[in-house]
Every structure is written in C-alpha cells, then in structure tokens.
Amino acid sequence: MASIELKAVEKWYGDVQVIKGVDLAIEAGEFIIFVGPSGCGKSTLLRMIAGLEETSRGQIMIADRDATAEPPSRRGLAMVFQSYALYPHMSVGENMGFALKAAGASKEEIAAKVGEAARVLKLDALLDRRPKDLSGGQRQRVAIGRSIVRDPTAFLFDEPLSNLDAALRVEMRYEIAKLHQALKSTMIYVTHDQVEAMTLADRIVVLEGGRIAQVGSPRELYLRPANLFVAQFIGSPKMNMIDGVGSMLRSISAPGGTAHVGIRPEHITLGAAGSGQIDGVVDVTEYLGADTYVIVDCGNDLRLTVRVEGDTDLRPGASCGLTFAPEHLHFFDGSGLAIRAA
Known part of the structure; x- marks a missing residue:
C-alpha cells in the first residue's frame, strides 16, 4: 500500500478547465471516495491518478515519488472499471491470472496468487467457470480479483457497482468493505451514489465543478457540511433548506448574516398546528417500512x-406544526458557506 498526494493538480482540454487546482493527501491504507454529480470531474481525477489522463499542471505523488509523467504501467496501481471486461473464452482462474501470465510469471506463482485472491473473494468454487455462467456480482468480483493478484500499491475503482441491480449493489458494498479490511490497501473509489460513499469511505472527497467542496469523514460531512452544496448532496433524503428566517419561521435565533436555514428530516418533530417553528399541511407520505417520510407543504x-x-396516523390533508431541534440547525450565508458558532 502507498500514500498518494495531489499537489495543485489541474486538467485542461484546450481552453476548458475541468480540474481546477486540487490538493489532496491520501494516507497509505486509507479508503477514499470521490463523490459528486455527473460532470464534477471525479472520474477524470481518478484517471489522472491512474495515468490514463495527462496532468496539465501540478504533481501526482505516489509513495513519495513524483509519478506525474509516468505511464500507467509504472505507477503500480490497479483499476477496476464499470465494465467487467472479462475474456469470455477464458475461465475465471485464467481471467484472474492473465496479467501475471503476460508478465512472465511462473505457473506456480500464478496458481498461488489466483488461489489467494479467490479465497478472499469467495470465488474458490468458480475458478473453472466461464464469465457467461456468472452473475453480475460474481463477474465484478472476478474483475477485482484480477487486480488483487497484481499486488498493486493502490486500487482505483471507477463506479464499479453502477451496472448492478439494487440488491447486488448492497451485496457488493459489503464485499468491498470486507476486502479493504482484509487487504488494508489504499483504495480510491469514484461514485455518484452518496449512499455508497457514506457506507464505505474512511474519508469522502465531495467534488463540485472540478473543485473540492469538502473533505472529511462521512460523519463530519453529515453533521458539519461546509456549504449548501455538501449539505444537500450528502444525506438521503437531502437536508431541508429554508431561504431566510424572517416571518416564515417562529422563535429561531439565527446568527447574523444568515441567508439559509437547514434542518435534516430526522431532526424535525411533528405536532399540532401552532406549535413549533412553522405550520403546514401533509402533502404526501412515503412508507418505507421502519421509516415513513412525511412531506409537508408549508x-x-x-x-x-x-x-x-x-x-x-398522518394522512395527506392533515394540518400540523413542525418543531426543529435547535442543536441540529444549520446556518448558511448568502454565498452558501456555513456559519459556525463562535
């Protein structure tokens, strides 16, 4: 495993700048996730680390070595893509060991490394099967296994679960989390799914428009978002946002300069109309089993x-009052930056 550091990294396509001066230090063995909406630059940044995209300006350091100008083959990294890209005519074992075979490794070394990767990924019983005989989750595990046998300094994942259905995504999240615990390798993972980011990452890098909006643990980003973008991107459902305080809210003590007040869905209590900070009428209820989301028109x-x-018992059309937990209120200024208590 290796540390990776980005120093003032930029990416330009002609006159268009897509990565705008990113500084980031990733510790050896850390699980980092790049998250953000489509077009924010997360996959481009990952490909720059891999050497698949040229770095226009800045430095990429891998294990304290300047790797900015090195080709992908020299960086010692393994990349797992959305597409499994398995050879259909090869068995699982042959797919996993192909890179070692191409590098001239002995049959004994290939067998040992493929066997160990198969054990970690629970593919032992599938080594003789062809890809067409596997489920989507099994194929993705084979693609990951192909990377493991190379013993890379770090793993790079580019939205590896996006082609799987919801149930398989949950299963594979668990598999990847267990894999990181077992290998203790540096992992950088790209996703647009903030649930994946929250459940897997040691730290999350939230990207917006080619810049880092905030870096922190899932808990830090959820409880102390640095700006409006992070506040509403992290969390499902997203944080409620109210423009201004004024006459809309009752008994809210807001810091000076507050332009927006945020509150997460679980930090609001419903009561009788006239209680709390604001009144409304139940518009829609969304039953999810253990939880129900009540959407209130205020x-x-x-x-x-x-x-x-x-x-x-709440039903559409019912009047109610909403009480906000004061310790969980978030305040943002006119530029969208969080206002912290002094």
Whole structure:
C-alpha cells in the first residue's frame, strides 16, 4: 500500500478547465471516495491518478515519488472499471491470472496468487467457470480479483457497482468493505451514489465543478457540511433548506448574516398546528417500512421532508406544526458557506 498526494493538480482540454487546482493527501491504507454529480470531474481525477489522463499542471505523488509523467504501467496501481471486461473464452482462474501470465510469471506463482485472491473473494468454487455462467456480482468480483493478484500499491475503482441491480449493489458494498479490511490497501473509489460513499469511505472527497467542496469523514460531512452544496448532496433524503428566517419561521435565533436555514428530516418533530417553528399541511407520505417520510407543504413553495416512525396516523390533508431541534440547525450565508458558532 502507498500514500498518494495531489499537489495543485489541474486538467485542461484546450481552453476548458475541468480540474481546477486540487490538493489532496491520501494516507497509505486509507479508503477514499470521490463523490459528486455527473460532470464534477471525479472520474477524470481518478484517471489522472491512474495515468490514463495527462496532468496539465501540478504533481501526482505516489509513495513519495513524483509519478506525474509516468505511464500507467509504472505507477503500480490497479483499476477496476464499470465494465467487467472479462475474456469470455477464458475461465475465471485464467481471467484472474492473465496479467501475471503476460508478465512472465511462473505457473506456480500464478496458481498461488489466483488461489489467494479467490479465497478472499469467495470465488474458490468458480475458478473453472466461464464469465457467461456468472452473475453480475460474481463477474465484478472476478474483475477485482484480477487486480488483487497484481499486488498493486493502490486500487482505483471507477463506479464499479453502477451496472448492478439494487440488491447486488448492497451485496457488493459489503464485499468491498470486507476486502479493504482484509487487504488494508489504499483504495480510491469514484461514485455518484452518496449512499455508497457514506457506507464505505474512511474519508469522502465531495467534488463540485472540478473543485473540492469538502473533505472529511462521512460523519463530519453529515453533521458539519461546509456549504449548501455538501449539505444537500450528502444525506438521503437531502437536508431541508429554508431561504431566510424572517416571518416564515417562529422563535429561531439565527446568527447574523444568515441567508439559509437547514434542518435534516430526522431532526424535525411533528405536532399540532401552532406549535413549533412553522405550520403546514401533509402533502404526501412515503412508507418505507421502519421509516415513513412525511412531506409537508408549508406554503410559499416550501415543502419540508420529515422522517417519522414507519407507522404513522398522518394522512395527506392533515394540518400540523413542525418543531426543529435547535442543536441540529444549520446556518448558511448568502454565498452558501456555513456559519459556525463562535
């Protein structure tokens, strides 16, 4: 495993700048996830680390070595893509060992490394099968196994679960988390799915428009977002946001300069109309089993989402009051930056 550091990294396509001066230090053995909406630059940044995209400006350091100008083959990294890209005419074992065979490794070395990777990924019983005989999750495990046998300094994952259905994504999240625990390798993972980011990462790098909006642990980003973008991107459902305080909210003590007030769905309590900070009418209820999301129309095009227990008597059309937990209020200024308590 190796540390990776990006120093003022930029990427230009002609006159268009897509990565805008990224500085980031990744510790050896750390699981880092790049997350953000489509077009934010997360896959481009990953490909720059891999050497698949040229770095226009700045430095990429791998294990304290300047690798900025090195070709991918010299960087010692292994990349797992969305597409499994398995050879259909080869068995699972042959697919996993192909890179070693091409590098001239002995049959004994290939067998040992493929066997160990298969054990870690629970593919022991599948080594003689062809890719067409595997499920999507099994194929992705084979693609990961192909990377493991190379004993890379770090693993790079480019949205590896996006081609899987919902159930398989949950299963593979677990597999990847266990893999990181077993290998203790440096891993950089790209996804647009903030649930994947929250459940897998040691630290999350939130990207917006080619820049880092915030870096931190999942807990830090959820509880202390640095700006409006992070506040509403991290969390499902997203944080409720109310423009201004003014006459819309009752008994809210906001810091000077507050332009937006945020509150997460689980930090709102529903009660009788006239109680709390604002009144509204239940618009829609979304039953999810253990939880129900109650969407309340508060007028002036403001709808707030409230998380309650799964069994609720509230029905569309019911009037209610919403009470905000004061310790969980978030305040943002006119430029979208969080206002921290002094």
